Amino acid sequence: MKNISIYVALFLFSINAIANVSLPSIFSDNMVLQRNSDVVIWGWGSPGEEIKLVASWNSKDTLTTTTDRHAKWKLTLKTTNTKKPVSLDFFGYNHIHLKNVLLGEVWLASGQSNMEWSASAGMIGDKKAIKNATNKNIRFFRVPKKTATTPQLDISASWQVNSPETMQYFSAIAYFFAEKLTTELDVPVGIIGSYWGGTAAEVWIPSEAFDKDATLTASATKLPQEKWGPNEPAYNYNAMIAPLIPFKIAGVLWYQGESNTPNAGSYKNTFSTLIQSWRSKWDDNFPFYYAQIAPYNYGDDNDDGVMIRNTQREVLELPNTGMVATGDVGNLEDIHPRNKKPVGERFANIALKEKYHQFSGEIYGPLVESVHAEKNKIIISFSNSERLYLKNADKQFEVAGENKEFKAVKAKIKNNKVILRSPFKNPAYVRFAWKNAIVPNLYNSADLPASSFETTID
Structure with a gap:
């Protein structure tokens, strides 16, 4: 019996020795944390493991917690407004050092192909934009395309510093938004890019929303199965949004709606539910700014496209929302208009006026x-x-x-x-x-x- 106890003790010691503290991928070198905020930091370790966090801008105050029986831990870190690179140190049975971290404004850019569209895919002014992408205060976190039947805990990705090599494969609209925002506010900007071309809004909504809404469920059953992406409710949310929560963000940029044209009549309910469900999950009434889909020839036998545009106008009744006008920068025969810079800058103008109060011009069309x-x-x-x-x-x-x-x-x-x-x-x-x-x-x-x-x- 004595020998069994010794073996158990040795076994538990060996587990503790290798069960190192770990972080989700959203916390990595080069990341941007929301400035002047209470930021939730979380991760995993061995049950009962003491976790310590030291932030370089306040190294005298060590945050401490203990991993629970499910191997999870969470801390709340108060950030400042410093513009210099900072670092974070995590201590458990091991040590993690995150470097070249910035404190600034963090935005989530999501939607379908027009948000996903990058300079490398071809756009007006692509070569100049790529060449000039040298502001290292802009950072990107690109969420890979994945689906899941249940909400996931982590994402395989890491933060990247803006450069001609990284910018050209990231959302062009999100980049132009970040470029103007960091210039006007003189602060770092981090963009989380979670988008998938050809997806309907229903795949980005958490599953419990469908349990409460028969109209939403009915609209999801009408989604056609396509070769370029999922049509199952919540599948994108589970793999591409849920792992980000509760990472502190300043707000959301959204460009989507083209794939919901066959269900245009129910899009108001669908889109409103998406906005409200994300805010509920984050427990934050953050700004939600979206681009109105551009004019495009969906056929002469329907009003699907203009119905979506009208619905997006109506959704402005939700608080803390804003809509980017695109009626003048589209292409009637190309669902992917290549004039991306005005859209990104119009997103920035809305944020600068509505959230940051740093823009006095008009931001909306009539x-x-x-x-x-x-x-x-x-x-x-x-x-x-x-x-x-x-x-x-x-x-x-x-x-x-x-x-x-x-x-x-x-x-x-x-x-x-x-x-x-x-x-x-x-x-x-x-x-x-x-x-x-x-x-x-x-x-x-x-x-x-x-x-x-x-x-x-x-």
Whole structure:
């Protein structure tokens, strides 16, 4: 019996000797941690192992915790605003030293192919952009494409320093966002890129959301099986988002919707659920900024594309959201428009104004606010309508009666409002730029296009 006890003790000692403290891959050399925040740091070790964390900017205060019986540990680290590279040291049965760490702004860029599109894939100004990608205060964390049936704990990836070699294979839109943000704020910027071309929103939503929402479940059953990616609910979330939580982020950049055009009628519920579920998982009402899908010829027999654009406009009713206008930078015959820099910079302008309060210009195109009839005229009011103007005389406004048979009408602008002459005695509906493939002709002082819309007349 005595010998058995000795063997057990030796066995447990050997386990402790090799069960070193470890970290998920999101914590690595070259990473960016959210500045001026309480940042959660977590990892694994041997049960009962004492873990110590020392941050170079506050080396006098050692954070200490003990690994639980599930081999997990967690600490909360207070970050500062230093712009110099810092380091982190973890001590357990072993020692981990993370170097060249920056404290700055961390954003998650996600969605499908237009967010994934890189300079190496071809875009306007690609060679110049790649050559000039030398700001080492920009860092990338590229999440590999993987799926899983249940939420995963880790990702096989590491942080990379911006360079012509690394930038050209990362999201071009996210890069241009980071480039402008770090220039205007003079702080490091880290971008986590988690995207997959051709994916619908449903695959990015956690599975429990489907248990509570029959409409969401029904929309997921209509997703076609494609050769380029998954269509199973939650599969991308499980492998490409869940392992990131609760890594502290400043907000989310999202560009997606093209693959949901066949389910355009349910996209408002789907997209709203995605936003709210991510915020719930992070326990953080962070900014969620998204690009409106660009005009594209989805066919003449449907309104799927413009319905998605209109839905994205409507989702702005959710708090702390913002929408990038893309109506003027698309390609009607290419679902992957190559003019990525304006989109990235418009994302940055929204963040600079809404989150950082460092931009005074207009960030949105005209958005319909109200529509009412006065005798034989229809008067449309817009937000973001300073110096409203029409770029051409195309009849992009349409009016209909209760039968919803629309007729194109001429538009005039007076006092930054659009005035239409009704062709009907009792007009009931009005819509604008209501085609899948159309470049809007209504703009404001910032030369940003108005969003497509359809609404009733008061």
